[in-house]
Amino acid sequence: MTDSASYFASSYAEARTRFRDAAQNAGAVPESVTHPLQGPEGEALATDVVWIGPRDAERVLLTISATHGIEGYCGSGVQSGSLEAGRYRDLPPGLAVMMIHAINPHGFAWSRRVTEDNVDLNRNFADFDAPLPENPGYTDLHEVICPPSWDQETIESTVADLLGYAETHSMAALQQAVSGGQYIYADGLFYGGRGPTWSHVTLDGLLRRHCGAARKIAVIDYHTGLGPFGYGERICPAPNGSPERARATEWFKDITSLDDGSSSSAPLVGTNDRGIHRALAHAEVTQIALEYGTQPLLDVINSLRGDNWLHVHGDPASPAARPIKSEIRRCFYPGTPDWCRSVWDRAVETENLALGALAES
Known part of the structure; x- marks a missing residue:
């Protein structure tokens, strides 16, 4: 039996190769969106996409890795491991899985949380035609x-x-x-930018191109850095009282929220769930971030x-x-076998809950 810790890579280049190879071995054809820049070793950078199941599926599980660059080791390990283990081999009729691998490949390769322009992608989905949020x-x-x-x-x-x-x-x-996010200091932390980044545009384009037939979509966006070591917190960005929040609670059980103090995360602005909703406005979307703890907050x-x-x-x-x-790697990808196994077990449980709910919906 394969040790789930072995699914996790030690570099962006290894993670990308493993994901693409696993997809091809599973009979899928990876699609790549090439990034204009290179990695620290001159390696090519890209966001890779794999679709498993019927192209016209009305129900889709969407998983995303590396929204925050260096956090990509976590989601990439789950995505590649799921393909290697054949987890999606027998999907229910009318259901598909879409995996977006390394939506922020530059941050992943350079061991950074931000994009090539120092933008936090999960603050980059503000309305840039309106006054930007203040902090x-x-x-x-x-x-x-x-x-x-x-x-x-x-x-x-x-x-x-x-x-x-x-x-x-x-x-x-x-x-x-x-x-929480800020839009003034381009050289600062958690900077949301002054317009859409390459990763923002790429995500929007991929969702519109692939999910046009989908009517019910579950989204799991993989993150690290907050909460107890190795524990995967299911954070729902939808507001209390909304239909999406009710679905997330029913589907995933132990949900936390950004707006009621139950989450390890502070309330955020300009988050990618907003962009996902815009791109998939035709569908019923149920989103969570699966956030894994690593080190103490101040670290x-x-x-x-x-x-x-x-x-x-x-x-x-x-x-x-x-x-x-x-140090930044220790804080966002501890990479120890016990941590990786905890990530895997919680991810499989969470994805199975989503697949089950979609199949019954």
């Missing part, structure tokens, strides 16, 4: 969050400032200020701060990059 807490903290130097003294002093903000306002307020935030400094002020090719890249 005064981030504005107050930007210079503390993103200092121009990154040494032990700076780290300690800025962490003290951040904890001071939390003591005054609450830890939840600090998390909201840092991670996760500091790993992002260090990586931001490296790409804004430092040199990603210098020796100073090694500990920073090692």
